[in-house]
Amino acid sequence: MYKVAHTMVNKEGKQLSLLSAISRGKRYDERCYKTIEIHDKTGVPYTHQDKSEVKRIQRSIKRKDIEERKMILREREIKIRAAEAEARLIEAKAEALELENQKKKYNTAKDK
Numbered sequence: 001m002y003k004v005a006h007t008m009v010n011k012e013g014k015q016l017s018l019l020s021a022i023s024r025g026k027r028y029d030e031r032c033y034k035t036i037e038i039h040d041k042t043g044v045p046y047t048h049q050d051k052s053e054v055k056r057i058q059r060s061i062k063r064k065d066i067e068e069r070k071m072i073l074r075e076r077e078i079k080i081r082a083a084e085a086e087a088r089l090i091e092a093k094a095e096a097l098e099l100e101n102q103k104k105k106y107n108t109a110k111d112k
Contacts, residue, residue: 016024035046 039045
């Protein structure tokens with residue numbers, strides 16, 4: 001538990017002057033005291049996270065948006081790969097035609 005507290009205090013700021021560190025530490029302690037007091041009165045723990053219905057819907061929308069973007073990127077990658085494969089196929093056909101033409105030229109020159 002002490003590591004969590006240490007981490008939370010560091011979120012307030014690092015490399016502060018002594019006076020500002022003391023005042024920020026005091027504010028942090030007051031917030032923690034209020035949290036403990038609310039927990040004692042209501043029995044509901046405060047997790048420092050917004051778990052309301054609105055926030056869950058926002059996260060859901062954001063998650064769906066991210067998934068849609070990933071899907072679009074995957075589709076683009078597939079299209080690019082297909083285009084590259086088609087280009088390689090066309091190049092291979094052109095190279096085969098060139099080789100065939102060279103063979104024909106060689107054979108006609110050999111026959112003369």
